[in-house]
Amino acid sequence: MDPQNPMPLKTHLVSSTDSPEFTHLTTSLTRSTIIALDAEWKPLRSHHPTYPTVSLLQLACQLGHELAAGDDSVVVFLLDLASVPLPSIWVLLRDAFVNPDVLKLGFRFKQDLVYLSSTFSSQGCDPGFDRVEPYLDITSIYQHLQQKQHGKKTPKETKSLATICKELLGISLSKELQCSDWSCRPLTEEQKTYAAMDAHCLLEIFNVFRVKVIREGILVHSPSEPHPAIVNLGLKQVLEKLDICNKVVRMKFCEAVDMVRATDVSNDITTVEGTTIMTQHRNTQPMDEFLLKVVSRYGEKILLGESDKKAKASKRKGKRRSSVGFKQGHYFDDWKGPAPWDLTVGGDGHPKFLCDVMVEGLAKHLRCVGIDAASPYSKKPESRELIDHANRENRVLLTRDAKLLRYEYLIKNQIYRVKSLLKNEQLLEVIETFQLKVSEDQLMSRCTRCNGRFIQKPLTTEEAVEAAKGFQRIPNCLFDKNLQFWQCMDCNQLYWEGTQYHNAVQKFIDVCKLNE
Known part of the structure; x- marks a missing residue:
């Protein structure tokens, strides 16, 4: 990997739903097995009483190996939320966030999801986003790799993404543009490259993890884990299998609902601010056996509660500053x-x-x-x-x-x-x-x-x-x-x-x- 140009990126800026880039995005979301997520917004002053408005959502899509090969297997989309009407993409993103056939990667993405939910809710897309699943945090991957290498756990919050990239990929991920004004348009080429790299590197880190677990044979089927084959069966066929019937009926209700949703291919009609959108819950290829095992063993989910969706005003009272040499604006x-x-x-x-x-x-x-x-x-x-x-x-x-x-x-x-x-x-x-x-x-x-x-x-x-x-x-x-x-x-x-x-x-x- 060349440290000066570590990841040549195939990037598309999506600024209109009528554009070829948007069509490419919708197609890629149905063909992807893994999606890495990141978001950018204009920084607010500390203790601001409202959440910042997300200006850009990055989606790095890794297509199924049977559908693409080489560099064409990964493509990064920069979804310009400042230009695209949010109601027109709300359902598309919501379904991608909870699609059971696609593993989502992120780096401490809960905060990003909170801000995304607030941004879409402010534009009439109510309720906003409340979950991402199946999900895998890069900090969890890093902690697993460090534990295998050093034999001890490392605290999740101690490493930045730049540090993890340096250690696992051998590249320097510049964070210089993190605090730039992402609400200004047009975006600079440097901002586009920075945003694309932030999402793409998540896929690269996951691939390091993939090679590691395959080489070490870590993901082997355990009798305590649900058998992967049941995910590809309809609910009726699952219940007809006597050897696993008891396991299924003893599932938690939410898990059973997830299974029904995963096998449902019916269309829904959703209305947002007078806009009628048809969506299909399951239109993607099922996960391969490796990803099924990864999700089973390491998968997480992000769930937002009502308290997450309400910005809290600062309770800190401003201290009275000394009049000696310190006046506001001076x-x-x-x-x-x-x-x-x-x-x-x-x-x-x-x-x-x-x-x-x-x-x-x-x-x-x-x-x-x-x-x-x-x-x-x-x-x-x-x-x-x-x-x-x-x-x-x-x-x-x-x-x-x-x-x-x-x-x-x-x-x-x-x-x-x-x-x-x-x-x-x-x-x-x-x-x-x-x-x-x-x-x-x-x-x-x-x-x-x-x-x-x-x-x-x-x-x-x-x-x-x-x-x-x-x-x-x-x-x-x-x-x-x-x-x-x-x-x-x-x-x-x-x-x-x-x-x-x-x-x-x-x-x-x-x-x-x-x-x-």
Whole structure:
């Protein structure tokens, strides 16, 4: 798998029910054995009394192996909920969410379902969505794989999707666009790629799980499990089988209802805001034996209660803020300076920043263009630690945390709130605000890992191999390329001018517009 382009995606943006993309979506939903789900919305302020409106629903469909092969077996649909009339797709999605023949994958999808239900209910699609089944959460898959590998359980909530992708797939899943404004149209190409990757990676993780359980023979039939063959029988034929009749009649009522629904192929007429929609409950191919066993052993369901569907207003009372140097809106003005490194205030003329955890991506970007950008010493520093660090080293503290701004009277002209959300835009904002000079010679001149400087003289391959012993592995493919190696003077990390280096240099030439 290529880390730079790990998953070439076949993606369709669905923005109209009259489009070929919508027809392709409806057809794919009937041919899919697995669907990965994700959703995007415009972030709201904390403790907002209403749920956010979902703007985009991603569905990554894995078609049955007998119907498609190779790259054509997976296709990702970006369903534009800001453009498509919601009543026209409500039944289609509701049936897909509860189709017993299709396994649904998600990453902590309950919150997404709550917001989806609220979004559709606000458009007259009442009741909104209340369940997804059969369902399998990626955190459960990860926990199972970790338990098999390390022999112990890991807490479900400790790993992000990006971390799981890095560990299981060996790819870096950027979350830079997660907080972008998904309600704006048209969507950028970067947003489309981000959204498609978020859904597609769920299928890739499931495939790792599939290979693992097949190789280890974990899913073998147990006498305590219902026999898979009964799922493909009608209810009458099931009851006629004496050896399993007793099991069936002792089923819970909800399970019996699910079986009846699974064998029902009749059409229903549904009316939503005067729109008549015909739907068929079962129009898909039944699951293969492997998926039946996966659902039987690991399957879950998401069920929303009435309390889930009602947004709760915040009970937190706003604290009265100090009148000393902290007035609403006062800190959102432009930087006034001078900066602590300014020669007029006794500085050394070299810009230096301290980036808190909310802008750690900005710190790496600043280092890539040769600017001194330190990180806090601890992973969860107290406000006073950040202030002392910035004061001690004459740095400007960069943050997106508005709470830190109340300390400006303690750290005058040494704190700046970054307004942009995306790293490239943050970089340009800081360069413009502080009138920084960036040249092509400065690019990639600092260690992105620790902010250290490189040694003045490059290392030969032999010197690099010696320096890397017991510390870092150098790929064998580099030995015959006669490359120069550079080493950080602080953390000893080795770098070389390979493809990633040249791509990064070109990226920052473009971002900083150095070729204009």
